[in-house]
Amino acid sequence: MSRSKSKSGVSRRTLLRATGAAGLVASAGAVTSNIFSPAIAGPAPKVRLAWTEVAACHSPLGFGVAKGLYAKHNLDVELFFQGASGQTLIQALATGKADVGAGLIGDWLKPLEQGFDVKLFVGSHGGCQRLLASQASGIKDIASVKGKTIASYDVVSPPKVAFQVTLAKAGIDPENDVTWKVVPFDLVGEAVNRGDADIAAQLDPWAFSIEKKFNLVKIADTQTGVYEGHTCCVLGANGPFLKANKDAVRRLAEANIEVYDYVAGHVEETAKWYLDELKPAGLTLAELTEILGSFVLHNHPIGQPLVDQIRKTSEDLKLVKVLDSSTDPTAFAERVTVNLLA
Structure with a gap:
């Protein structure tokens, strides 16, 4: 980053x-x-x-x-x-x-x-992190993230860690029920747009930017759900x-x-x-x-x-x-x- x-x-x-x-x-x-x-x-x-x-x-x-x-x-x-x-x-x-x-x-x-x-x-x-899915993936909520591939920019990036918590609290094993794909920071959105991953885990303002650019669907963020308050x-x-x-x-x-x-x-x-x-x-x-x-x-x-x-x-x-x-x-x-x- x-x-x-x-x-x-x-x-x-x-x-x-x-x-x-x-x-x-x-x-x-x-x-x-x-x-x-x-x-x-x-x-x-x-x-x-x-x-x-x-x-x-x-x-x-x-x-x-x-x-x-x-x-x-x-x-x-x-x-x-x-x-x-x-x-x-x-x-x-x-x-x-x-x-x-x-x-x-x-x-x-x-x-x-x-x-x-x-x-x-x-x-x-x-709150300044977002979990964003491609339209093609059909993902609409956290439950449907199971079995999917998530792109992030580091093996321990803050968005990855934050949304591992979100997944764990939804009953999804954040290591074994999803696949994490590490890509260069500037290519997190591109990876999802190309179909190399189904979901992007990213920080703002970059998360906002790729959400708009690639018409991604926000599945979770660090303001709502388990991060409320x-x-x-x-x-x-x-x-x-x-x-x-x-x-x-x-x-x-x-x-x-x-x-x-x-x-x-x-x-x-x-x-x-x-x-x-x-x-x-x-x-x-x-x-x-x-x-x-x-x-x-x-x-x-x-x-x-x-x-x-x-x-x-x-x-x-x-x-x-x-x-x-x-x-x-x-x-x-x-x-x-x-x-x-x-």
């Missing part, structure tokens, strides 16, 4: 930045200062935030920096393009290239189970950075909640920034607006609700043998999170 270079006109070495003194970065024509308030007294601590810049669900992070929402909380946020996979996110924090990262819960939990020194502290949103992506902080900057991390959590709530009420404005700055997947403004508008943008648990979300996901990942059978979901969730409200 990694990209060799940014699709935006923004150099990775001159990443979008917000400073407490300057307020707003004029990186997109659509941004204005109408919601910016003076920074809190004192120097703004710098926070390097790892993101996947072309992912639809991460666009609010870049928009929030450009809009001044992080600077409003007296934070100097620098966005670090970490690539587009959970492995590169983990590497960015482990090697000290970033202090905080945004990623799918499913990408965080196995490294955390293995002792990776990061604490999860706030959720961002719900679940959080999709969360922020995690490097252990040493958190210990030395807990107040800054708390303010980052508050700012992140404000960012996603703002985006929920200003979807087209965010989509315009997304289109102008990142130019994702050749999609139009109307399509990007539709994608962002389809996300559950008010689902950002913190404190005990976040612990509950991590416990639920841990139970799911044990079900499909991603986490060890000996892992206690409740104890694990409490260990890998930090309650910034305490």
